[in-house]
Amino acid sequence: MTLLSMTVREALRDGMAEEMRRDTTVFLMGEEVAEYNGAYKVSQGLLDEFGAKRIVDTPITEHGFAGLGVGAAFGGLRPIIEFMTFNFSMQAIDQIINSAAKTLYMSGGQMGCPIVFRGPNGAASRVGAQHSHCFASWYAHCPGLKVISPYSAGDAKALLKAAIRDPNPVIFLENELLYGVTFEDVESDPDHVLPIGKALVRREGKDVTITAFSLMVGKALQAADVLAEQGIEAEVIDLRTLRPLDRETIIQSVMKTNRIVSIEESWPFAGIGSEIAALMMEEAFDYLDAPCVRVTGEDVPMPYAANLETLALPQVETIVEAVKKVCYRS
Amino acid sequence: MTQPISQEEALQAYYDMLLIRRFEERSGQLYGMGLIAGFCHLYIGQEAVVVGIQSVLQPQDSIITAYRDHGHMLACGMDPKGVMAELTGRIGGYSKGKGGSMHMFSREKNFYGGHGIVGAQIPIGTGLAFAHLYKEDKGVCVASMGDGAANQGQVYESYNMAALWKLPVVYVIENNQYAMGTSVARSSAGPTYYGRGQGWGIPGEKVDGMHLLKVVEAAQRAADHARSGKGPYILEMDTYRYRGHSMSDPAKYRSKEEVEGTKETRDPIELFKTYMTKTLKIAEDKIKHIDDDVKTVVAEAVEFSKSSPEPDVSELYTDILKEEVLS
Numbered sequence: 001m002t003l004l005s006m007t008v009r010e011a012l013r014d015g016m017a018e019e020m021r022r023d024t025t026v027f028l029m030g031e032e033v034a035e036y037n038g039a040y041k042v043s044q045g046l047l048d049e050f051g052a053k054r055i056v057d058t059p060i061t062e063h064g065f066a067g068l069g070v071g072a073a074f075g076g077l078r079p080i081i082e083f084m085t086f087n088f089s090m091q092a093i094d095q096i097i098n099s100a101a102k103t104l105y106m107s108g109g110q111m112g113c114p115i116v117f118r119g120p121n122g123a124a125s126r127v128g129a130q131h132s133h134c135f136a137s138w139y140a141h142c143p144g145l146k147v148i149s150p151y152s153a154g155d156a157k158a159l160l161k162a163a164i165r166d167p168n169p170v171i172f173l174e175n176e177l178l179y180g181v182t183f184e185d186v187e188s189d190p191d192h193v194l195p196i197g198k199a200l201v202r203r204e205g206k207d208v209t210i211t212a213f214s215l216m217v218g219k220a221l222q223a224a225d226v227l228a229e230q231g232i233e234a235e236v237i238d239l240r241t242l243r244p245l246d247r248e249t250i251i252q253s254v255m256k257t258n259r260i261v262s263i264e265e266s267w268p269f270a271g272i273g274s275e276i277a278a279l280m281m282e283e284a285f286d287y288l289d290a291p292c293v294r295v296t297g298e299d300v301p302m303p304y305a306a307n308l309e310t311l312a313l314p315q316v317e318t319i320v321e322a323v324k325k326v327c328y329r330s
Numbered sequence: 331m332t333q334p335i336s337q338e339e340a341l342q343a344y345y346d347m348l349l350i351r352r353f354e355e356r357s358g359q360l361y362g363m364g365l366i367a368g369f370c371h372l373y374i375g376q377e378a379v380v381v382g383i384q385s386v387l388q389p390q391d392s393i394i395t396a397y398r399d400h401g402h403m404l405a406c407g408m409d410p411k412g413v414m415a416e417l418t419g420r421i422g423g424y425s426k427g428k429g430g431s432m433h434m435f436s437r438e439k440n441f442y443g444g445h446g447i448v449g450a451q452i453p454i455g456t457g458l459a460f461a462h463l464y465k466e467d468k469g470v471c472v473a474s475m476g477d478g479a480a481n482q483g484q485v486y487e488s489y490n491m492a493a494l495w496k497l498p499v500v501y502v503i504e505n506n507q508y509a510m511g512t513s514v515a516r517s518s519a520g521p522t523y524y525g526r527g528q529g530w531g532i533p534g535e536k537v538d539g540m541h542l543l544k545v546v547e548a549a550q551r552a553a554d555h556a557r558s559g560k561g562p563y564i565l566e567m568d569t570y571r572y573r574g575h576s577m578s579d580p581a582k583y584r585s586k587e588e589v590e591g592t593k594e595t596r597d598p599i600e601l602f603k604t605y606m607t608k609t610l611k612i613a614e615d616k617i618k619h620i621d622d623d624v625k626t627v628v629a630e631a632v633e634f635s636k637s638s639p640e641p642d643v644s645e646l647y648t649d650i651l652k653e654e655v656l657s
Contacts, residue, residue, distance in 0.1 A: 064487025071457020106433035108426035109649035
């Protein structure tokens, strides 16, 4: 197999195109996905290849088209519903949770809902409080959903393909700031998919475990470089899937390092880091040499001012400081 | 003069309406006995609406509604035993006891629920119509809502998309005059629900929902319109629910005279029975025969709903996610 170099944006587009070639019930629907080629150009060229029946521009009507997607999935199709950003999914969250996630259970197993809700999630840059919101813990809270948030181009493609093939509703959280980033890790084989629910150790280390997902994986890797210069070898786990969380990989790492720092850009209260802290208490307590530490976005709506926005989000320096704290090195 | 309905069809429609009536009466009794719990919304009074609509549908057509759903399920041919056993929370229920009154489904009968969030079934039904068009199966979705749901924003988001893409969907507003305890006059500006599609060019009409033949006629027109590729159609059914919104509602927001007056002058089953005997000249003993059949079927359903066991405790953790993945 050859590894190709491409941006996350291109990898996502290729992943969708390959699945649409393979299965005629797959279609893409959302605002500006067709003629505009995607608000962030993720669906570039798809209208040309698949036509207006399968690449469907919607009105600005998130609640409506999310519900329409759920109905189409009940009716035997495999919709990919794009939210221009996940901020707007809050308009549609009732359909996602009450209709997509719960119906299999409520129907005693009769009604599957094979649907992917995807789009950029979390803070971009200087777009203010309503457009800078990470929904990872919101969706990961809910049984009946799978929640994926990839970092690299290769993972984005292979996990999106897995999401489209999955018979369950999948929340696929992308990141606008990663769209233009190039990775040399994209498998050329169109049959290559990654299993949902498996984390990846992106850097091995013996002193401390860092967990992160999406954009924060890059920050964690940068922090690990800085820490290495200071004699701390950090193991960086890219969670990749938030529900089901790969508990085993995290626990195995902590059994080795005995220390853990969780990184996320969303708010601290009941966040992904809180879940990891609980996991440590329940399953790895005897292996910890220090209390786990959470690095999160600040507990405030996102400010617009450049200096305040920087302060509100985890930075490499804050991660380095947190790791040193958990290693009792300051 | 040729009648719009044959004797055989009339007897079937009478059976279907009476089955819903008697089934719901027993549901109310079982609720009172503590065998059914939680929310339970009875369909009594509105029987002609679902039975009339169902009579014009084709096997590939799909149906979706909200939580006042027992009538829809019986009308589309779901087994009364499975419905009643779901009400009692037993393994023999359509959802293995995990859904309850508001959440039942049947892939076999193309019944897609059974939804508890007021209005949420309308975008879903619009999506079922999208799937019919996409698959080119000539199917139509009938998406029902109450007059209360008709004020939800997502209904209008659905009207827009359905009209824009000419989706084969019939929106049915079962106007039973009360959104829980709030009358139409207190909840809805504007004179009609059927006219609310005008802005999108969606045709609509008001129908006497207590009169089976009028429902059948209008439903045929609506289904033909949607099936022929002309897009959505709105039917506002003027109907009435005899009981409260749910079992816990004594319905003190309306007068006894109003309820009794409707029962005496507009009862859909009595009206149709009169039509059968007077116009179709169907013999009383044939009707009596159906009364007996219905009684037996409902009694069997009740018996089954009591004898079917509760779901095994292992069912707590099943049906959360589907396991199989396409490779």
